Amino acid sequence: MITLQKVHGSSNQFFILDLDQLSFTPSDEQIVALTQQLTASFLAGADGLLVVSKSDATDCLGKMRVINADGSEASMCGNGLRTVARYLSEKHQQSEFKVETLNAHLTVKKQADLAQNVPAFGVEISPIHFDNEYFPFNNLNTKKLINSPIEAFSDHLNFYAIAVPNPHLISFVEKDDDLNETLETLGTKLNQPNDYFPDGVNVNFAKILGQNELFVRTFERGVGFTNACGTGMSATSLAYTLHQNRGTFPSDEITVYNPGGVVKTIVHENWIELIGNATHTHTITISESQLFNYQFDEATVDQTNEQQSYEHFIANLKKQAD
Numbered sequence: 250m251i252t253l254q255k256v257h258g259s260s261n262q263f264f265i266l267d268l269d270q271l272s273f274t275p276s277d278e279q280i281v282a283l284t285q286q287l288t289a290s291f292l293a294g295a296d297g298l299l300v301v302s303k304s305d306a307t308d309c310l311g312k313m314r315v316i317n318a319d320g321s322e323a324s325m326c327g328n329g330l331r332t333v334a335r336y337l338s339e340k341h342q343q344s345e346f347k348v349e350t351l352n353a354h355l356t357v358k359k360q361a362d363l364a365q366n367v368p369a370f371g372v373e374i375s376p377i378h379f380d381n382e383y384f385p386f387n388n389l390n391t392k393k394l395i396n397s398p399i400e401a402f403s404d405h406l407n408f409y410a411i412a413v414p415n416p417h418l419i420s421f422v423e424k425d426d427d428l429n430e431t432l433e434t435l436g437t438k439l440n441q442p443n444d445y446f447p448d449g450v451n452v453n454f455a456k457i458l459g460q461n462e463l464f465v466r467t468f469e470r471g472v473g474f475t476n477a478c479g480t481g482m483s484a485t486s487l488a489y490t491l492h493q494n495r496g497t498f499p500s501d502e503i504t505v506y507n508p509g510g511v512v513k514t515i516v517h518e519n520w521i522e523l524i525g526n527a528t529h530t531h532t533i534t535i536s537e538s539q540l541f542n543y544q545f546d547e548a549t550v551d552q553t554n555e556q557q558s559y560e561h562f563i564a565n566l567k568k569q570a571d
């Protein structure tokens with residue numbers, strides 16, 4: 250039998266599958282099909298599958314691949330990396346180490362719990378690119394988007410394009426209409442065949458709530474509206490430090506609220522620190538053949554008591570804000 254975990258960071262939910270337990274190495278096609286089946290409905294679905302395996306890199310404790318719900322592969326996932334950091338930390342009894350991701354070896358570190366029974370990790374988000382060479386976009390008559398108006402996207406918003414290294418488009422908005430209808434229309438347009446972002450793009454709209462306080466909502470590539478996007482909140486924090494024209498690093502700690510919770514970010518010169526919960530909600534036990542034949546109703550599902558603690562933590566945050 251093998252086990253999977255259902256986890257979340259800021260309610261951005263994933264399944265974690267550790268390939269180390271399997272008697273064979275699944276093909277990419279098998280991983281994609283499994284992701285699509287698992288995320289469609291099992292345990293109320295998820296935004297993707299985090300595939301953990303051994304790393305060949307001598308400086309890394311493990312490797313993470315991120316498969317979006319639609320089967321596309323992302324180079325990074327900030328909320329997901331926190332949960333994988335926790336998984337590897339518990340597996341190997343280490344509290345600070347590196348994880349191999351598609352484009353970078355990233356440092357992760359256990360943090361103080363956010364509240365009772367709400368474990369937290371801090372993760373490195375890097376490398377950062379603004380340049381079109383690393384972040385393909387077309388027909389925008391520019392090599393970088395930094396607070397740039399783009400008539401084709403909106404008649405009143407300005408945009409940043411930042412890859413961390415997965416691609417993010419960011420705009421600071423004031424009206425709720427923009428956080429809802431405009432974001433959905435633009436996110437949908439840029440994540441189907443379009444003239445601007447050939448690989449699609451994660452679209453993040455942010456409201457500035459106060460000094461170093463943001464609310465970020467994301468329409469995610471390969472997913473759609475999500476409860477939270479860790480790399481999106483990190484890229485938005487960097488855009489915020491540029492937007493405020495502060496230019497000194499590291500930035501003060503920034504509190505980023507999202508529809509699923511809250512994270513803290515600190516913007517350093519070449520990387521961003523993302524700190525938030527790494528919550529394990531369910532352990533799923535299933536045989537290898539049942540898993541790869543999608544016989545999920547044969548699985549045994551054990552619920553942890555962490556979701557209740559997380560909800561309590563969020564309710565307290567809301568009470569403090571009122």
Ligand SMILES: N[C@@H](CCC[C@H](N)C(=O)O)C(=O)O
Pocket residue numbers: 261296315317322323324325326327328329415416451469470471472475477478479480481
């Ligand atoms: N939710 C993630 C980002 C997941 C990848 C994204 N959909 C992409 O395709 O780039 C996060 O927490 O960073």
